[in-house]
Amino acid sequence: MKKIFILLTAAAALFSAASCQKSPVEAEEYGFLSLEGLSLGIDEDVDTRATSPASPNYVIIIQDSEGVDVMNTTYGAVKNEQNDYQIKLPAGNYNLVARSADEVPVSEFERPVYGTSKEFSIAAGQVTEIGELVCSLLQCKVTVSYSDEFLSSVTGQCKTSVEVKEGHPLEYALNANGSYDKRAGYFNVEGNTMTVVFSGSIDGKNQKMTKSYTNVTARQWRQIKFVKKVNEQGNAIFDIEIADLISDATLNNVIPGEESIIGEDPDAPKGDGGITLEIDYEAGCDTQITDLENIEIVPVATRDMKIRFKATVPNGIKKFSVNIDSDNGSFLNAVDAADAREINLISPSEANGIIFDVVPFPHGAELLGKTEVDFNLDAAQDAIVIYKGKHTFSMVIVDNTGCRNVIPVAMIVK
DSSP states (O other), X not given: OOOEEEEEOOSOOSSGGGOBOOSOOSOTTEEEEEOXXXXXXXXXXXXXXXXXXXXXXXXXXEEETTSOEEEEEEHHHHHHTXXXXXXXXXXXXXXXXXXXXXXXXXXXXXXXXXXXXXXXXXXXXXXXXXXXXXXXXXXXEEEEEEOHHHHTTEXXXXXXXEESSTTOOEEEEEOTTSOBOOOOEEEOOSSSOEEEEEEEEETTEEEEEEEEEOOOOTTEEEEEEEEEEEOTTSOEEEEEEOBOTTTOOBOOOOOSSOOOXXXXXXXXXXXXXXXXXXXXXXXXXXXXXXXXXXXXXXXTTTXXXXXXXXXXXXXXXXXXXXXXXXXXXXXXHHHHHTTOSEEESSXXXXXXXXHHHHXXXXXXXXXXXXXXXXXXXXXXXXXXXXXXXXXXXXXXXXXXXXXXXXXXXEEEEO
């Protein structure tokens, strides 16, 4: 539904050719502008042009040929005196402005301003009436959304900044849980370039990208939608789909050259956020285990070994996954049967249930936000010991600030 405000007046032509004498003239150098019968309505359906009463607060401004205001009133004031509302003006050229607000803000959320203007002339000794005026959006409307594939890669707080006039951006928040700002921003279009800047945590890395779009005008609805893609090199990239307010047709905003790869954000926090995975001797871990990447597994009958770890994530867990690799093809075949080369411990697949019966990793949504997680992998020995080789479990941990650490745990069967 597109909202357009309509000023309806008595049917008369705009210029003096359609003017008529209605009242005595006090001086030949003056004429009159009649606002008698002025009607301001709201059109909520462009096709049917059905109108409803407008607020009396809409602004009516008359400017002289130099752009100086000679009258500033409201629609309500006009309605109160519409029986014989005439304005005495010196003969000359003028401009009438109808607007739903006093000013058009540079950039602001949820503040659309509709309006229009029309030139008219005052002839000495004549009364001029204004014809029909149609008010339309005076700004560029901008909303931001993200595809499901893009949201699935979000691992921390993000934002999209949109700027039309330098120094007056609007920021649309994208939260770590995938919720995002769905408000409409409205921009006073003084130039014709819009700059879009995305920054935030994607797949555990803080990244940033900037794109610019030209031909930005009023009466457009720039519906920015981020879509995740993968290029031939396997790198994550994104494109932006934008539609127009009036026609809802996709605009051609392709910038010459290849699409940019999402790159590291130079403003991103450095380090791993203090994320660690350590041997937990206090929980009873075997004292002979001193190296996470060299845990020798022997038959249980020969040695009853306890394998205990503790993951510490100071800023709370956002994502936790385990990537499994091995130099034993038979072991990998068994892993594939459980679809477990990459396991999302927060939201595992149904097939992953098999692997949890063998390697009892903690899992489930209850891991979200935790700062400590205990691992008891004693039972994993029974299954792993029959496969010779080196089996590596890479713990990929992302915290709520977007910091990331990858910690390998290797179990070796000789």
